[in-house]
Every structure is written in C-alpha cells, then in structure tokens.
Amino acid sequence: MSEPVLQVRRLNVGFASRGRVTPAVRDLSFSVKAGETLAIVGESGSGKSLTAFALLGLVPPPGVVSGEAIALEGRNLIGLPEKRLREVRGARIAMIFQEPMTALNPVLTIGEQIMEVILEHERVSPRAAKARALELLAQVRIPDAERRFHDYPHRLSGGMRQRVVIAMALACAPAVLVADEPTTALDVTIQAQILDLIDTLKREHGTAVVLITHDLGVVAEHADRVLVLYAGRKVEERAARDLFAAPLHPYTRGLIAARPRLGGRGAVRARLTEIPGTVPGLAAMPDGCAFAPRCPVAEAACTLALPPLVPAGTGSVACLRVGDIHAAEPERLSVVHA
Amino acid sequence: MAALAHLRRGFVQIAFVVLGIAIINFFLLRLAPGDAAQVMAGEAGSATPEYMAALRRQFGLDQPLHVQFFSYLKNVLTLNLGYSFRQGLPVSELIAHRVGPTLLLMGASIGFAITVGGTLGFLAARHAGKAADTIISILALLFYATPVFWVGVMLVVVFSVALDWLPVGGMITIEAGHTGLAYAWDVAQHLVLPTLTLGLFYLAIYTRLMRASMLEVYGQDFVRTARAKGVRAHRIAVRHVLRNALLPIVTTLGVQLGSVLGGAILVETVFSWPGLGRLAFEALFQRDLNLLLGILFCSSIVVVLINLAVDVIYTLLDPRISLGGTP
Incomplete structure (x- = not known):
C-alpha cells in the first residue's frame, strides 16, 4: 500500500x-x-x-x-x-x-x-x-x-x-x-x-x-490492524487476523479470553475468564512491565526492566516471555511466523 | 396552536395567582397595628374619639373584618381598586400616574445590568484565569457587596454635587417646561444616576452568572465537537456557548424582577423619583391600605406577566423547550 x-x-x-x-x-x-x-x-x-x-x-x-x-x-x-x-x-x-x-x-x-x-x-x-x-x-x-x-x-x-x-x-x-x-x-x-x-x-x-x-x-x-495499549504503552501491534489467531502478549491473550462468545450447539456456557486485578494507577507505575503484577506467566525479570518492543510476524510485541509462550504452544507459533 | 393554548392556560393561572396574592396581601396588611384613622388623628395633633369613629365610618373601617374582606374581594374581581382617602384620589388614577416612571426606571436598570453585565461575564469567561477575568470578577464582587443606598448617595455626591454633571433628583426639570426631544433628553439625564444605582447590583449578579454559565457550557461535549470541527474560538464562544448560556440568565431575570421592584423603592426615595415604589412607601407609613393593596395588586400582575414572557423567551432560545407540554 x-x-x-x-x-x-x-x-x-x-x-x-x-x-x-x-x-x-x-x-x-x-x-x-x-x-x-x-x-x-x-x-x-x-x-x-x-x-x-x-x-x-x-x-x-x-x-x-x-x-x-x-x-x-x-x-x-x-x-x-x-x-x-x-x-x-x-x-x-x-x-x-x-x-x-x-x-x-x-x-x-x-x-x-x-x-x-x-x-x-x-x-x-x-x-x-x-x-x-x-x-x-x-x-x-x-x-x-x-x-x-x-x-x-x-x-x-x-x-x-x-x-x-x-x-x-x-x-x-x-x-x-x-x-x-x-x-x-x-x-x-x-x-x-x-x-x-x-x-x-x-x-x-x-x-x-x-x-x-x-x-x-x-x-x-x-x-485491518490492532494496537493493544496497556497502561499507556503499546504492548502488541499486529495485523488483526494474526492477532486473533495467535495473540502473543499475555495481556492480549487475557483480553481475547475474556470475550463473551456464543457456544457451539449444546455447549455448556462456560464462565467468562477474567484478568485479575486492575490497571495500575498513573502515579504508581511499576518499574518493569506494567502488566507483570497481573500476568499469569510473569517472572522476576519482568519486574526489573521495561520489555522492549520486538518484531513479531506482522507487527511487534513487548513481552520478555513471548518466546516461552510460543514454545508451550507450537501450533500457534506457526501462524506467527507464517 | 400549542403556543396559543399555552398562553390561554397561562392567563387562567395568572388570574388565580393574582387573586391569591390579593387575598394574602389583604390579611397581611391587617396584621399591622394602627389604621388610617389613627395616623390622621395623630397628625392632627388631637382628636376626639367621636372624630376618629367618624373617620372610620367614612373609610369603612368600622365594618367587621369579613365584611371588609368581601367588599375588597368584590372590588378586586371587578378590577375596582378603590379610593385613597389620604390622597383624595382614586387608587387607579394614582397608580396610572406613577407606573410609567417606575417601569422606565426598572427597564433601564435591567437593560443596563443585562447588556453590560452579560458582556463583562462573556469577556471574563473568554479570558478565564487571565488578567481581564480577574479584574472583571473583582469589580463584580465590589458592586455586589456595596449597599445600594450608599452607591446612590456617592453617585449624587460625585456627579451632581462635586462635578455638577447630572441632576440630583426628580424626573424632569420642572421650571424648564421642555417638550418633545428636549423633554426626552431631560428625562434621560435624570434617569442616569437612579439607573446606575439600581442597576449596578444586578450588573454584578449578571456578570457572575454569565461567566459561570459560559464556563459550564464550555465544558460540554458539543463544544469539544465544535473544536474538533476546527471552528474558530470566537465563533465557538458566540455561536455555541453564548446561546446555550443565556437560559439561566433569562430564568434569573424572571425571578429577580420582583426584587428589582423592591429595590426601586429605595432608589426612588433617594432620588425623589416619582414612581410606584415611593408611592407604596408613603402609603405604608400612612396606613393607606387601599392604595397599598392596589399597588401590590398591580405589581403582582406585572411580575406574573413578565414570567409568562420568560416562558415564551425560553422557547425562542431552546428548541427543546416547547409551549404546551411535551414536545
């Protein structure tokens, strides 16, 4: 274009x-x-x-x-x-x-x-x-x-x-x-x-x-494209199709999981998942990744320094653990690198 | 027509309101001790009980209260305001002579207060937080806090006594015998100081009200829309903010006109202005109840009519408001 x-x-x-x-x-x-x-x-x-x-x-x-x-x-x-x-x-x-x-x-x-x-x-x-x-x-x-x-x-x-x-x-x-x-x-x-x-x-x-x-x-x-904002920072930006197929950032994954969906025929309506906690206040922003306190996969390194935006497929993502997440779900990784 | 139906309903309401006011006035004034006969006897220096009884009989004051009330009610319903025994003239004639100057004074004062106060408030809101705003706000506070009679006396001292620019009091220069334009000019000169005196207090109110009202409208979403549309600041102020800010001003105007009439009494006394206010003041001290009731009756009609006019002005300012119920 x-x-x-x-x-x-x-x-x-x-x-x-x-x-x-x-x-x-x-x-x-x-x-x-x-x-x-x-x-x-x-x-x-x-x-x-x-x-x-x-x-x-x-x-x-x-x-x-x-x-x-x-x-x-x-x-x-x-x-x-x-x-x-x-x-x-x-x-x-x-x-x-x-x-x-x-x-x-x-x-x-x-x-x-x-x-x-x-x-x-x-x-x-x-x-x-x-x-x-x-x-x-x-x-x-x-x-x-x-x-x-x-x-x-x-x-x-x-x-x-x-x-x-x-x-x-x-x-x-x-x-x-x-x-x-x-x-x-x-x-x-x-x-x-x-x-x-x-x-x-x-x-x-x-x-x-x-x-x-x-x-x-x-x-x-x-x-066409989606930019995910968390606490004032871009955490992920990718083509819409890719983002929905394989969300990379744990926050994006949480958002998508928290969406209400119509179940298949006869499916039991599951309780909506939620992201625990709230967005940190502007004045009390943590040092490292702002999402770390609510993140299910956060580790010590996440709270030390801000994760940089790194290229990922059709866009970029800011998460230290993104590689590990991929490793855990290889079938989704293929979409990312397609 | 919905508007006509509204006006008709308005007039029916007015009839009841005015009647109610008349009845309350009647009993309220009877609560004051003393009557016209006592005052006149007191002024004569000495009076026999027979003389006082004769006066009371002549004025109808010897009748039982309910008889007096029903005769008063009958008179009000036939729009007969009675006779002032003190002044020796029909009440309607006395009022007709005095109502013009009072309306002139009120109109000039309110007109002055709204135009100048509105403009100052507009400017203050346009430059909110800047020097112009501070100066205007301080001036408004000053006018608001200064007693009306003091302003009147000071204006006379400065502009009439010291500078000799304007007449001290009255409405016309009696000995001059002006006619036509010269007469109008003469009245205008006499009008300046009383108008300023009565108007400055209301000017302060409208300045503050306009400023606050404008600032409130500035915070509304459609002003942000106008900004996003790239409308220039001056046009936003005039076209989008001012018109929406006028509604509270009109409301206050309707409510305040009654009190302006009250303020007129003081100003008319200070400037020997030949208006209704001074007439009412004199009537009160002389226990001239017929006259006083007549004046109160007429002023209540004026105030109620003005409020009806305010309703109509609303519909012109705000298309969401329509006469005759829900849109």
Missing part, C-alpha cells in the same frame, strides 16, 4: 500538576495508511481516548502533549500553533465521539452544524455548503434529508445523531478519521449499522481510520 498518511512517533501525553508531569501515554508510535483501519484497544484508563484527542490537539489542560511527531500528510502537528492546528482540524483530520447524545449543539439545527464545518474550512457560498450538507446527509443514509436538515438534534435518535456526527466529520473529506468508541453508547442493532457505514465511507473516500474501542468483537470485524 501507499505511504502512511498519519505517522505517530514517540507520542507522550501526561498530566501536569505542581510542576510535575504524570505520564498517561508513553512513547507511543504507530502509523496508518489511506483506506486502512487501525484499532487501538485497551481497558478504561489505558490512554486510548487520550491518544485520540492528542491526534487532534484537543487534550484539555492540564494535559500536556510532547513527543517526536504526529505527522499528518507529512506535517508535524506537535508544536503547531493553535491557528494552524485549527485549520487542520475538521478538514484533514476529523473525529467521531462516543456520546452522540451530547456531541451536537442542542440549539442549532443539524443542517447548520454540518454547514459550519464546510464554511469554516472552504471558501464556498452558503448555498453550495447547504447542497453539500444535504448530500452528506444522504451519504450517511439519513432518510428524508431535506426535512431532517432543519431538525434540531433532540428530534433524532442516538443512531441518527451519530450519523450526523459522521457527516460532519466527513464534510471536508479528511485524510484521517478518528473514531473514539463510536458505538459504545448505541443499541446493538444500530452499532453494526454505524460501523458498516464507517467502513463503506472509508472505502469510498480512501480515508484512514483510527478506531478506538474496548470491544474486541468490533475490532475483529472492522480493523
């Missing part, structure tokens, strides 16, 4: 208080190509939403973003003045939010809110902007767009509102679309529709999608 449109190198996000910065996302690097979906997966508090906001330069104070680069189409967004950043936001990189119920301004019609993006970034007449907004409403499959254009958000269901948010995000045909848990707040039946819609539009426009989620079911169906 082509050059990546978004390249993140050694991104750090932290919270400043009393002159000290507590890191929440550390040394995170990844890249996304046009037309590709990268899923960023992790528990609450793993820093995945924070990463999403950092991509748009929207981390609220006291958050601090630093690092080498967030290169969007070759332009580094880190350190860019607010004025330039504003020109990029909504135009070249756009975002879909978790809560469609509150993401729209209650006192403006949805038409006005979609037109706003276009008028803010492009020199077009209001008439042209309106025509485009109507087109977008049709593209996100909102029936009766002409009439809906003049509706206020409270007249729309959650799924419809999320479609409007998607229309707003795609209004200027951005190179990168960041979707922060876009379906968490929606009904299950609507979830699939929204994700399919994102997939279709991504294919039509060649948009790169960064999908932030904790739902592995969503990941399996919609992502």
Whole structure:
C-alpha cells in the first residue's frame, strides 16, 4: 500500500500538576495508511481516548502533549500553533465521539452544524455548503434529508445523531478519521449499522481510520490492524487476523479470553475468564512491565526492566516471555511466523 | 396552536395567582397595628374619639373584618381598586400616574445590568484565569457587596454635587417646561444616576452568572465537537456557548424582577423619583391600605406577566423547550 498518511512517533501525553508531569501515554508510535483501519484497544484508563484527542490537539489542560511527531500528510502537528492546528482540524483530520447524545449543539439545527464545518474550512457560498450538507446527509443514509436538515438534534435518535456526527466529520473529506468508541453508547442493532457505514465511507473516500474501542468483537470485524495499549504503552501491534489467531502478549491473550462468545450447539456456557486485578494507577507505575503484577506467566525479570518492543510476524510485541509462550504452544507459533 | 393554548392556560393561572396574592396581601396588611384613622388623628395633633369613629365610618373601617374582606374581594374581581382617602384620589388614577416612571426606571436598570453585565461575564469567561477575568470578577464582587443606598448617595455626591454633571433628583426639570426631544433628553439625564444605582447590583449578579454559565457550557461535549470541527474560538464562544448560556440568565431575570421592584423603592426615595415604589412607601407609613393593596395588586400582575414572557423567551432560545407540554 501507499505511504502512511498519519505517522505517530514517540507520542507522550501526561498530566501536569505542581510542576510535575504524570505520564498517561508513553512513547507511543504507530502509523496508518489511506483506506486502512487501525484499532487501538485497551481497558478504561489505558490512554486510548487520550491518544485520540492528542491526534487532534484537543487534550484539555492540564494535559500536556510532547513527543517526536504526529505527522499528518507529512506535517508535524506537535508544536503547531493553535491557528494552524485549527485549520487542520475538521478538514484533514476529523473525529467521531462516543456520546452522540451530547456531541451536537442542542440549539442549532443539524443542517447548520454540518454547514459550519464546510464554511469554516472552504471558501464556498452558503448555498453550495447547504447542497453539500444535504448530500452528506444522504451519504450517511439519513432518510428524508431535506426535512431532517432543519431538525434540531433532540428530534433524532442516538443512531441518527451519530450519523450526523459522521457527516460532519466527513464534510471536508479528511485524510484521517478518528473514531473514539463510536458505538459504545448505541443499541446493538444500530452499532453494526454505524460501523458498516464507517467502513463503506472509508472505502469510498480512501480515508484512514483510527478506531478506538474496548470491544474486541468490533475490532475483529472492522480493523485491518490492532494496537493493544496497556497502561499507556503499546504492548502488541499486529495485523488483526494474526492477532486473533495467535495473540502473543499475555495481556492480549487475557483480553481475547475474556470475550463473551456464543457456544457451539449444546455447549455448556462456560464462565467468562477474567484478568485479575486492575490497571495500575498513573502515579504508581511499576518499574518493569506494567502488566507483570497481573500476568499469569510473569517472572522476576519482568519486574526489573521495561520489555522492549520486538518484531513479531506482522507487527511487534513487548513481552520478555513471548518466546516461552510460543514454545508451550507450537501450533500457534506457526501462524506467527507464517 | 400549542403556543396559543399555552398562553390561554397561562392567563387562567395568572388570574388565580393574582387573586391569591390579593387575598394574602389583604390579611397581611391587617396584621399591622394602627389604621388610617389613627395616623390622621395623630397628625392632627388631637382628636376626639367621636372624630376618629367618624373617620372610620367614612373609610369603612368600622365594618367587621369579613365584611371588609368581601367588599375588597368584590372590588378586586371587578378590577375596582378603590379610593385613597389620604390622597383624595382614586387608587387607579394614582397608580396610572406613577407606573410609567417606575417601569422606565426598572427597564433601564435591567437593560443596563443585562447588556453590560452579560458582556463583562462573556469577556471574563473568554479570558478565564487571565488578567481581564480577574479584574472583571473583582469589580463584580465590589458592586455586589456595596449597599445600594450608599452607591446612590456617592453617585449624587460625585456627579451632581462635586462635578455638577447630572441632576440630583426628580424626573424632569420642572421650571424648564421642555417638550418633545428636549423633554426626552431631560428625562434621560435624570434617569442616569437612579439607573446606575439600581442597576449596578444586578450588573454584578449578571456578570457572575454569565461567566459561570459560559464556563459550564464550555465544558460540554458539543463544544469539544465544535473544536474538533476546527471552528474558530470566537465563533465557538458566540455561536455555541453564548446561546446555550443565556437560559439561566433569562430564568434569573424572571425571578429577580420582583426584587428589582423592591429595590426601586429605595432608589426612588433617594432620588425623589416619582414612581410606584415611593408611592407604596408613603402609603405604608400612612396606613393607606387601599392604595397599598392596589399597588401590590398591580405589581403582582406585572411580575406574573413578565414570567409568562420568560416562558415564551425560553422557547425562542431552546428548541427543546416547547409551549404546551411535551414536545
């Protein structure tokens, strides 16, 4: 495929208080190509939403973003003045939010809110902007767009509102679309529709999608690549197919094992496995691997130094024990090295 | 039309509310010791019991309370406000003379407080945590904490006595006999100090309220959406935040108008402004209950009407609110 449109190198996000910065996302690097979906997966508090906001330069104070680069189409967004950043936001990189119920301004019609993006970034007449907004409403499959254009958000269901948010995000045909848990707040039946819609539009426009989620079911169906975040660090990143077939990091394995699954016919429904313990607090991060205290295969070395990211098959993984795990399960190893 | 139905229901409610207020007022005022006959007799220096009895008979004060009440109720229902024996004029005529200046003073003060206070609050919220915010917040606190009568007296001392820029009191320069534009200009000059005096306190309230309300809206999700859309900061403030921040302001406005009327009494007294407030003040001391009841009755109608207007303004500001029940 082509050059990546978004390249993140050694991104750090932290919270400043009393002159000290507590890191929440550390040394995170990844890249996304046009037309590709990268899923960023992790528990609450793993820093995945924070990463999403950092991509748009929207981390609220006291958050601090630093690092080498967030290169969007070759332009580094880190350190860019607010004025330039504003020109990029909504135009070249756009975002879909978790809560469609509150993401729209209650006192403006949805038409006005979609037109706003276009008028803010492009020199077009209001008439042209309106025509485009109507087109977008049709593209996100909102029936009766002409009439809906003049509706206020409270007249729309959650799924419809999320479609409007998607229309707003795609209004200027951005190179990168960041979707922060876009379906968490929606009904299950609507979830699939929204994700399919994102997939279709991504294919039509060649948009790169960064999908932030904790739902592995969503990941399996919609992502090309998966990045697993634990306590602000990347622990594994691989092609989705490979990751699900043979998760390498003990944390990824735990996540996949913790997924509810439909049993086969007549199968006894087993109790869901869980990962014991919780993500360590930002201030009390252990020295070595952050997952070591909860890890079933951790050994003394794990708590001494941070495990480095090493190449593994279609991606990389950060675990000292990864070789031993393979040795124990040779049939899975073959997939990794395929 | 749902809106018309709402207004009709509103007016029915108003009728009951106002009637209730009238009844409460009637009994409340009877709780005060002394009556008009006593006050008049006291002013005359000496009075025989016969003279006082004659006065009471003339005013209808010798009747049993329930008879007085029912005759009052009958008068209220027929919108007859009665006769002020003290002033020797029908109450409705007295009120008609005085209501204009009071509404002018209230309107000017509230208008001043909302526009200037709203702007200051807006600016403070836009520059939250910076120097402009600190200065505005300190000023607001100062205005909030300063007693109204003191502000009035100080304004008179500075602008009327020392600088001689503005008149000390009254509403018109009586001897000038202005007409037309000159009259309006004359009234405007007289209006400045009372408006400032009454308005500064409310200005402080609206400054603080607007700032707090704006900051709250700034924290909401749709503002983040607007940022993510790349909308420029000024447009976010005006288009997205301000309009949503206006609702609490309008609510407070409706609630406070009653108290503005109360504040008007003080200011009208300090500036000899010929308004309802001063009339009520005099009526209270003279136990001129007919007049006092009439004034209270009229002000309750004004306050209730304003609250009805607030309901209508809500629907203009927020499409989620609709008149006539659930959307």
